[in-house]
C-alpha cells in the first residue's frame with residue numbers, strides 16, 4: 353500500500369494570504385462602495401521594460417525559425433546569461449564568482465525550497481523569526497524538523513533566531529551551532545539589511561563551525577546605502593561557506609515571466625564533497641531549465657538600456673517606499689525598512705495584535721496590509737506594507753492612514 357510523506361501533515365495551513373483574501377472579500381461585499389487599496393501583496397505592478405519585451409519578441413522569432421530554433425537549454429543555463437551575471441552582478445562588485453558557478457533557474461522560490469535536498473536530513477536548521485515561510489516549510493516537508501508547537505508557534509528542532517527592534521531586525525549568531533543557516537537580506541518581511549561587518553562575522557563563524565549559509569538576496573537591487581553588501585561573496589571566506597539565491601522577479605518585474613539563479617562556488621565543500629557537484633546532479637536530474645526566450649530577456653536586463661529601465665522601475669517603487677515611511681512617521685508610527693528594501697515594517701499602535709490592526713486598517717482606511725504575525729511569533733504586534741503599488745494609490749492610502 354502506498355504511503356504518504358507524513359512530514360506534510362506537520363505543515364500548518366497557509367492561513368495568511370487566504371485569511372487576508374477572505375476578510376477583504378467579506379468587507380467588500382458588505383461595503384461595495386469602499387475603494388480598497390492593497391499594500392499587502394509582494395508582487396510588482398510595473399510592466400516589463402522595453403529592452404525585455406524587445407528581447408522576448410526577438411527570441412520568439414528565433415524559436416519559430418528552423419536555423420535559430422533552440423531545444424533543451426544547457427543544464428546550468430545559457431552561457432550568454434551566466435557570463436553577463438558573473439561580470440555585472442559579481443565581478444563588478446569585486447566578488448570572484450565565475451560563470452560556471454551560476455545555475456540559472458525559474459526563480460528563487462524553487463531554489464530556496466529545493467536546495468535543502470542536497471543536505472542530510474540530520475542537519476540542524478536555523479531561521480530568522482519573522483521569516484519568509486519557504487525556508488521552514490521546505491525543511492518540514494523533508495523531515496528535518498519536529499512537530500509544530502501551537503503554544504510557541506514554532507516547529508521543534510528548528511533554531512529560531514529572533515529579529516526585533518533591539519537587534520535592528522538582524523539576527524545574532526545563536527548559542528547552539530546550526531548546520532544550515534538561512535539569511536535573507538534585504539529582508540522580507542522586515543525590510544532590514546545587514547551591514548558588511550556583521551555579515552562577515554556570520555561568514556567567519558560558519559567557516560569556523562562548518563555550517564553552510566543559504567543567503568537569499570532576492571531584493572539586492574533595492575539597496576541604496578553604500579555600506580550594505582549586495583552579495584555575501586563581498587565577505588572574505590564566503591566562497592567556502594555560502595550559497596546565494598537571486599531572482600529577476602523584483603529586480604526586473606519577472607514575477608510572471610520567471611527567472612532566477614543560484615550561486616554555488618566550486619570551493620564550497622561539506623564532508624569533503626563539493627556542493628556544486630551535488631546541485632549540478634540534482635539540477636540535471638530534476639530540472640530542464642528556464643526557457644530560452646526568458647533567458648534572453650534576462651540577458652537584456654544587463655544591457656545599458658535595460659539597466660537604466662529597471663533602475664527607473666526600482667526608483668519608482670522606492671519613491672513609494674519613501675512616501676509610506678515618511679507618512680507613517682509623521683502620523684506617529686514606529687517604522688523601519690523601506691530604505692534598502694520595498695517593505696515597510698511598522699509597530700502596531702497601542703500594542704494591538706497584528707490582526708487587530710489589519711481589521712482597523714481595513715475598516716477605517718480601506719487599506720490592506722500583511723499582519724506581521726503571519727511570518728512568525730516575533731512578527732506579532734508588527735505589520736508589513738509594500739511599496740509595489742501605484743503612486744497615486746500609495747499616496748491616497750497614506751493620507752487615509754493619517755486620518756485614522
Ligand SMILES: Cc1ncc(COP(=O)(O)O)c(C=O)c1O
Nearest residue numbers: 459460461484540570599601612
Ligand atoms: C525573500 C524571498 N525570496 C524569494 C522569493 C521568490 O522569488 P521568485 O519569484 O524568484 O521565485 C521571494 C518572493 O516573494 C522572496 O520574498
